[in-house]
Amino acid sequence: xxxxxxxxxxxxxxxxxxxxxxxxxxxxxxxxxxxxxxxxxxxxxxxxxxxxxxxxxxxxxxxxxxxxxxxxxxxxxxxxxxxxxxxxxxxxxxxxxxxxxxxxxxxxxxxxxxxxxxxxxxxxxxxxxxxxxxxxxxxxxxxxxxxxxxxxxxxxxx
Numbered sequence: 001x002x003x004x005x006x007x008x009x010x011x012x013x014x015x016x017x018x019x020x021x022x023x024x025x026x027x028x029x030x031x032x033x034x035x036x037x038x039x040x041x042x043x044x045x046x047x048x049x050x051x052x053x054x055x056x057x058x059x060x061x062x063x064x065x066x067x068x069x070x071x072x073x074x075x076x077x078x079x080x081x082x083x084x085x086x087x088x089x090x091x092x093x094x095x096x097x098x099x100x101x102x103x104x105x106x107x108x109x110x111x112x113x114x115x116x117x118x119x120x121x122x123x124x125x126x127x128x129x130x131x132x133x134x135x136x137x138x139x140x141x142x143x144x145x146x147x148x149x150x151x152x153x154x155x156x157x158x
Contacts, residue, residue: 033061039132043109044102046137047128051097051115054089056082068131068139081140094118097126100158107132114158115144122147125157 036042046062049055059082067078074084089095094117101112109130116123124144131139147157 033058036135038104039107040102040104040109042132042135043104043111043130043137044099046130047097047099047111047113050085051095054093056086056089059085062137064133064136064138067137070139070141092117112158114147122149 033042033045036045042062046058049058059078063078063081065078067076067081069076069081074080096116098114098116099111100114101110103110109132111126111128111130113126113128114123115126124146126142126144129141130137145157
């Protein structure tokens with residue numbers, strides 16, 4: 001396993017946690033996303049499309065061209081984000097990022113997720129934060145930690 005890619009991509013997997021496995025592309029055109037009632041619903045849809053269904057076409061339609069990335073492993077910009085995610089998904093086609101908790105405060109959406117690279121990976125716990133403006137994701141932060149084999153307590157990370 002390429003640890004550079006694992007750390008780089010799991011950090012961006014808001015770092016984006018996926019509930020489903022690879023699936024067929026959505027039934028709508030790549031430039032048409034469903035109507036959303038709030039930022040939380042929009043970011044949850046985006047997350048699941050990218051990280052669980054591996055539908056990277058939504059990056060072009062749902063992020064701003066000048067997308068700001070706070071993860072030091074990625075450059076700013078929509079294209080840099082798309083290229084990084086596509087490379088990660090090619091290397092780890094079984095990866096997913098399951099949303100465990102999601103919340104919103106104004107223009108910020110927070111996702112607590114469980115990232116795994118395959119069925120045998122213990123994975124990582126991550127919190128991704130997205131800022132939304134004018135119906136587009138414009139900014140991203142993340143904090144990620146490996147899930148240890150043993151814990152000093154009986155609590156899970158989720």
